[in-house]
Amino acid sequence: MPAAVPDPAAIEEAAPAKINLTLEILGRRADGYHELASLVVFAEAGDRLWAAPGEGLRLDVEGPFARSLSSEDNLVLKAAKLLQEKAGVNTGAALKLEKNLPVASGIGGGSADAAAALRALNRLWALGLSGDELAGIGTELGADVPVCIESRSAFMTGIGERLSPVTLPEGLNLLLVNCRAPLATGDVFKALGAGAYDGRRQEAPEPFDTFREFADWLAEHDNDLQVPAVSLLPELEDVLGAIRVQPGCHLARMSGSGATCFGLFDDTGRLEKAVARLADARPNWWCRAASVL
Ligand SMILES: C[C@@](CO)(OP(=O)(O)O)[C@H](O)COP(=O)(O)OP(=O)(O)OC[C@H]1O[C@@H](n2ccc(N)nc2=O)[C@H](O)[C@@H]1O
Ligand SMILES: Nc1ncnc2c1ncn2[C@@H]1O[C@H](COP(=O)(O)OP(=O)(O)O)[C@@H](O)[C@H]1O
Numbered sequence: 001m002p003a004a005v006p007d008p009a010a011i012e013e014a015a016p017a018k019i020n021l022t023l024e025i026l027g028r029r030a031d032g033y034h035e036l037a038s039l040v041v042f043a044e045a046g047d048r049l050w051a052a053p054g055e056g057l058r059l060d061v062e063g064p065f066a067r068s069l070s071s072e073d074n075l076v077l078k079a080a081k082l083l084q085e086k087a088g089v090n091t092g093a094a095l096k097l098e099k100n101l102p103v104a105s106g107i108g109g110g111s112a113d114a115a116a117a118l119r120a121l122n123r124l125w126a127l128g129l130s131g132d133e134l135a136g137i138g139t140e141l142g143a144d145v146p147v148c149i150e151s152r153s154a155f156m157t158g159i160g161e162r163l164s165p166v167t168l169p170e171g172l173n174l175l176l177v178n179c180r181a182p183l184a185t186g187d188v189f190k191a192l193g194a195g196a197y198d199g200r201r202q203e204a205p206e207p208f209d210t211f212r213e214f215a216d217w218l219a220e221h222d223n224d225l226q227v228p229a230v231s232l233l234p235e236l237e238d239v240l241g242a243i244r245v246q247p248g249c250h251l252a253r254m255s256g257s258g259a260t261c262f263g264l265f266d267d268t269g270r271l272e273k274a275v276a277r278l279a280d281a282r283p284n285w286w287c288r289a290a291s292v293l
Contacts, residue, residue, distance in 0.1 A: 027197030
């Protein structure tokens with residue numbers, strides 16, 4: 001059920017799902033965070049956020065996954081409070097979130113919502129902050145928030161704060177599948193048991209000319225969190241297997257720290273058939289077809 005817009009004057013921001021097509025963990029830093037290298041894309045599937053003038057800060061959450069979340073410790077409110085503090089304002093806002101993405105699922109729903117809140121309130125409160133300034137503020141909310149500010153394909157390094165542009169082939173399409181079991185990011189990193197970070201870096205890939213070239217590069221760059229995630233949630237093997245066997249699927253892999261997995265397609269007709277087949281075979285799983293933005 002779509003959320004009702006709170007106010008005709010409300011500012012609307014999309015919060016697209018973040019997908020880590022690759023996620024290499026380079027090592028654990030002294031502060032416990034991990035240096036990583038990840039090719040990140042955004043999908044035409046996601047949450048939606050509205051911000052309207054209001055007294056104090058208020059958040060209503062609606063949509064299919066609203067019940068998985070409480071309003072009080074929501075990243076949207078955390079983002080709003082942090083922005084007030086950083087910009088030195090105490091102007092209020094009435095916020096509404098349509099929660100369409102599964103929670104704690106490796107597709108950055110919370111980070112995308114926080115980024116959408118920063119963008120929306122920057123406009124509502126006429127703060128005039130640049131994307132880079134919003135990304136800097138976002139870093140304090142979560143490692144994935146900076147990349148969600150622009151919500152554009154990027155090669156992400158550091159702990160998530162360093163972003164380089166990438167040129168990907170046109171017409172990338174994803175099958176997204178979540179078996180409705182949450183996985184906490186910190187637990188998956190812990191299960192990986194990475195060694196100390198030794199200072200090495202990875203460079204963004206050169207522009208890809210063809211889909212084949214891109215698929216070959218992806219095959220050589222893994223998601224290092226997939227094995228530990230499977231050890232915590234063995235059902236992931238079923239999810240990956242069910243995606244892999246779909247005709248037209250070039251790659252089946254987990255996104256982020258899981259548990260959402262994706263299949264990469266270049267043929268939308270075959271993708272539509274795959275999503276229909278899976279939704280029918282596994283009615284309890286969350287299955288979506290989404291093009292890469
Ligand atoms: C793994 C990734 C890959 O994009 O995605 P998700 O699975 O969350 O979607 C991200 O790095 C997650 O970013 P985000 O979800 O914002 O993480 P945070 O809230 O900052 O951190 C949650 C926990 O994850 C671990 N963490 C996170 C990022 C990082 N580079 N190293 C870490 O070790 C830490 O244990 C931290 O306490
Ligand atoms: N708006 C929000 N959407 C999703 N999760 C949120 C939100 N606000 C707070 N959280 C909390 O943040 C945690 C990470 O959520 P999420 O970003 O969906 O995970 P992931 O980055 O692994 O996809 C969850 O445990 C959830 O309770």
